[in-house]
Amino acid sequence: MAITFPLSISELVDLFPVGEHPLVLQNNQNITGLASGEPIAVNRMAELWTGQFTSISMSMDDTQALMAALRSLVGSTHPFYIYDSDFCSPKADLDGSLLGASTPQISTLGVDNKSFAITGLPVGYVLSAGDRFHATYSTSRRFYGEFSETVTANGLGQIASIGVSPHLHPGFLGGVSLTLIKPAIKAKLLGALPLPKKFSGNRRIVSFAFQQTLAKD
Numbered sequence: 001m002a003i004t005f006p007l008s009i010s011e012l013v014d015l016f017p018v019g020e021h022p023l024v025l026q027n028n029q030n031i032t033g034l035a036s037g038e039p040i041a042v043n044r045m046a047e048l049w050t051g052q053f054t055s056i057s058m059s060m061d062d063t064q065a066l067m068a069a070l071r072s073l074v075g076s077t078h079p080f081y082i083y084d085s086d087f088c089s090p091k092a093d094l095d096g097s098l099l100g101a102s103t104p105q106i107s108t109l110g111v112d113n114k115s116f117a118i119t120g121l122p123v124g125y126v127l128s129a130g131d132r133f134h135a136t137y138s139t140s141r142r143f144y145g146e147f148s149e150t151v152t153a154n155g156l157g158q159i160a161s162i163g164v165s166p167h168l169h170p171g172f173l174g175g176v177s178l179t180l181i182k183p184a185i186k187a188k189l190l191g192a193l194p195l196p197k198k199f200s201g202n203r204r205i206v207s208f209a210f211q212q213t214l215a216k217d
Contacts, residue, residue, distance in 0.1 A: 003072055006186055006217065007080035013053075016066050019205075021053040023084040023144075023185065025166060047166035049144055049185050049212040053082065057199040058206065066206050067196065076188045079213055083184040084132060087146075092126035096181045099125065102157070104178040106135055114148075115163045118178060121153040127162060127180075134183040135176045140217040143169055144185040169214060185212045 013021070027047050033039045055066070073080060089096050104120040118127075127147050134144045148163035187210040196204035 005073075005078040005080070007069065007073070007078075009081050009083060009182065009184055012069055012080050013082050015069075016062055016206075017056045017058055018085060019054045019056045020085050021051055021082060022086055023049045023051045026050050027166075046169065046214060048214075049187075050190065050210065051082070051084070051187070052207060052209050054207040055205055057203040060202045060204065063196050063204040063206060067193075070189070070193055070206075070208060073189055075193070076190070079186050079188050079215070079217070080210075081142075081184040082187050082210060083182045087130075087132040087183070089181050090126070090131045091128045093180075098122060099180060104180065106174050106176050106178050108174050109168060109172070110161060113167050114165065115161050116168070116174065117161055118153070118159040119157065120178075121157040121159065123153060123155055123157050125153040125157070127151055127153075127159065131180070132183045133164075134179045134185070135172075137169075137172050137176050138216065141169065141171070141214060142184075142186040143172055144183060144212065186214075187211060188213050 025047055026049070028045045031039055058066070072078070090099075093099055099122065102120055102122050102125075104118050107117045107119050109116045128150045129147055131147045132144070133147070134142055136142050145164045145166060148165050151159050151162045153159050190209040190211045193208055196206045199205050
């Protein structure tokens with residue numbers, strides 16, 4: 001069967017024993033300034049999430065399978081999905097049981113381009129500052145962000161406004177589904193794929209760097 005891209009989290013990240021894969025938001029700014037001493041930030045490109053995947057020690061069979069999957073990406077040619085191992089669900093709902101089968105949606109966007117309203121949450125559901133989420137728009141573009149404040153859903157399962165970071169991407173519209181469990185970025189490998197490191201005996205550790213892509217599939 002032909003491989004299709006982006007590779008899903010079940011086709012890559014969740015197949016292998018993982019130590020950690022944290023995500024860090026890069027603001028991609030140049031800093032200049034005025035003679036008066038006032039700094040000025042100039043955005044070179046959109047803010048992007050980057051990260052470093054590091055496995056726990058793996059058997060040779062798992063190591064070879066993971067490396068084969070990574071080589072199928074052909075360097076930075078093909079994308080894959082990956083989530084932050086420390087932010088798999090909201091802090092107030094670590095196992096996702098409170099969210100259950102609810103299907104939250106982003107309804108309207110704030111005029112500041114850094115907030116939106118949410119519908120479809122369980123009554124009293126809490127979204128905390130630092131919780132992560134993703135939303136797919138324009139068919140296959142993926143926005144990944146974090147909430148900047150703590151807000152509780154009202155008696156209708158709605159949140160009138162909640163701040164987010166980074167800024168919403170150009171073309172992002174309301175009326176899209178909001179994913180709170182294992183939210184993931186669409187990413188590409190960053191730099192050369194390093195060889196697995198020997199841990200002990202026949203066990204190896206695999207690590208690689210990656211960066212978010214905002215491109216369509």
